[in-house]
Amino acid sequence: MGTTILAIESSCDETAASVCKDGEILSNIIASQSVHEQYGGVVPELASRAHMQNIVPVVDQALLQAGSKLSDLSAIAFTQAPGLIGSLLVGTQFAKSLSLSLQIPLIAVHHMQAHVLANLIPEQRPTFPFLCLTVSGGHTQIVLAKSALELEVIGETIDDAAGEAFDKTAKLLGLPYPGGPLIDRYAKLGDPLKFKFAEPQIPELNFSFSGLKTSVLYFLQKQEPGFIEANRDDLCASVQHTIVQILLKKLAKAVQQTNVKQVCIAGGVSANSGLRNGLIKMGQKRGWKTFIPDFSYCTDNAAMIAITAYHKFQQGDFVSLSVNPSARAEW
Numbered sequence: 001m002g003t004t005i006l007a008i009e010s011s012c013d014e015t016a017a018s019v020c021k022d023g024e025i026l027s028n029i030i031a032s033q034s035v036h037e038q039y040g041g042v043v044p045e046l047a048s049r050a051h052m053q054n055i056v057p058v059v060d061q062a063l064l065q066a067g068s069k070l071s072d073l074s075a076i077a078f079t080q081a082p083g084l085i086g087s088l089l090v091g092t093q094f095a096k097s098l099s100l101s102l103q104i105p106l107i108a109v110h111h112m113q114a115h116v117l118a119n120l121i122p123e124q125r126p127t128f129p130f131l132c133l134t135v136s137g138g139h140t141q142i143v144l145a146k147s148a149l150e151l152e153v154i155g156e157t158i159d160d161a162a163g164e165a166f167d168k169t170a171k172l173l174g175l176p177y178p179g180g181p182l183i184d185r186y187a188k189l190g191d192p193l194k195f196k197f198a199e200p201q202i203p204e205l206n207f208s209f210s211g212l213k214t215s216v217l218y219f220l221q222k223q224e225p226g227f228i229e230a231n232r233d234d235l236c237a238s239v240q241h242t243i244v245q246i247l248l249k250k251l252a253k254a255v256q257q258t259n260v261k262q263v264c265i266a267g268g269v270s271a272n273s274g275l276r277n278g279l280i281k282m283g284q285k286r287g288w289k290t291f292i293p294d295f296s297y298c299t300d301n302a303a304m305i306a307i308t309a310y311h312k313f314q315q316g317d318f319v320s321l322s323v324n325p326s327a328r329a330e331w
Contacts, residue, residue, distance in 0.1 A: 003074045003313055006059070006098070007306035010091030011083025011111050013047045013133040015054035018302035019066035023310050025121055026066035028296060028303040031058050048086035055094050062302070073104055075318070079206065080108035081140070083158065088325035096321050099301035105318040107309040111300075113151055116143050116265040117311070118297040126291050133251045135275070137163035137180075140247070142254045148311035153203025156252060156256070162176035162243055163269045163323030165209035169216050169239050173228055183236045184272050190237030192274075195219070195331050197242045205254050209260035212242060240274045248278050264291040271298040 002022045009016040016030040063069065078095035079088065086113055099106040105168040116132045119125060132143045140162045142155035160168070163180060170179020198215035200208040216239060220228065228235065255261060265279055276292050283290035312318075 001072075003310065004068060004072050005075050005077055005107070005306055005309050005313060006062070006068075007077040007096050007109070007302045007309050008055070008059070008091045009079045009111075009300055009302040009305045010051050010055070010087050011079045012087060012300060013042045013050070014300045015051050015058050016300065016302035016305075017055075017059045017062035018068055018306040019062050019068050020303070020306035020310050021066070023066075023117055023307065025205055025237055025303045025306060026068065027062045028059050028301055029062040029065065030301055041244065042084070044084045044086050047084055048124050051087055051090035055090060059094075065182065070098070070102060073102060073311065075099075075105040075106040075107050075313055077103070077109055077312075079111050079114070079305055079325075080319075080323065081326035082111055083325070083327065085325060085327045088327070092323070092325045096323075100321060105313070106321065106323070107312050107317065108323055109305045109308045112141065114304040114308040116145055116151060116264070117148060117308045118266055118293045118301075119264040119291050120148065121297055121303060121307050122291075122294065124291070126264055126289070129258075129260050130262035130264055130291075131251070131254055131258065131260050132264040132266050133247060133270075133279075134267045135162045135247060135265065135269035136160060137167065137269075139240035139267065140209070142205050142251060144258060144260065148308075149315060149317070154254060156209065157207040158202065158210060158211065160209040162207070162209060162247060163267070165212055165243055166240075166269065166272075168213050172213075172220055173235055173239075180269065181274070183240055184274065185238040186233045186236035186258060187274060188237075190233030190235070192237040194231070194234035195238035197238065199242060199246055205250055205257070207246065207250060209243070209246070214247070236321060240272070244272070244274045244278045247275065251279075252282065255286070261286075261288045262291070263288045264293075266298070268299045271295050290331045293324070
């Protein structure tokens with residue numbers, strides 16, 4: 001019969017469900033929440049309410065698309081941490097209820113571990129060990145993956161994440177939320193070397209992006225009215241170029257230190273065209289073997305939860321019904 005897992009992701013403002021059978025993703029359904037756009041960011045209470053409205057139809061659609069029934073399931077997986085606690089609670093309680101009613105195991109998944117293992121979904125996947133640059137709105141990390149369940153964070157941001165830097169600099173440029181994708185769009189039309197912004201010098205493999213935001217702020221404050229509108233594309237291209245260079249320089253340093261030349265990216269910012277193209281070019285130049293997830297596996301999704309849960313199932317890594325979600329948790 002095989003191993004069939006239903007996975008639920010509800011860490012922020014996407015309600016997602018996926019069905020995985022023997023390591024193959026059969027469905028990956030995502031319901032996004034547009035309600036937050038008018039507030040310029042995710043409102044936790046509104047996110048929780050939207051999850052409660054979306055979770056049943058999303059799970060139903062995931063099962064339907066996969067051609068699976070509840071009776072086919074071997075286990076239920078869910079995102080335990082990190083994330084918005086109210087959002088996590090919706091997914092956790094739903095998963096617990098299904099696990100209890102179906103009398104099947106419950107699997108808790110760390111959201112950031114799942115982003116890394118999204119690289120194991122495609123047919124063209126890395127072998128262990130590999131390095132993964134994981135970049136999102138809340139995290140920026142370099143991870144050494146020794147096996148599916150043995151991951152070591154060897155570098156991370158000491159303040160803001162790369163995705164946060166994109167969104168906050170976009171706000172300084174007057175772009176609506178979420179600003180990161182808009183910077184990417186306008187950057188394709190601009191000159192990435194037109195303006196120079198600060199690249200913080202942080203030791204070892206760690207990152208910092210707060211200085212970049214300050215650099216952009218002070219630069220814009222010195223300009224005449226109408227400057228941003230007249231130079232929007234070049235500003236976006238220059239900001240994106242700076243962020244991507246910070247990320248890739250640290251990644252190159254990680255490859256040099258570990259001598260691991262299989263290199264992946266993951267997380268929401270891995271959908272950024274500047275980062276994707278930059279990684280490919282750097283890999284070709286330095287002799288790396290590079291892997292980039294499909295766009296559908298970059299942003300928050302349940303397929304990455306499902307593939308992680310599949311490997312946990314193989315090891316019998318289950319949790320009890322007393323498990324609780326956590327807004328923040330170490331790996």
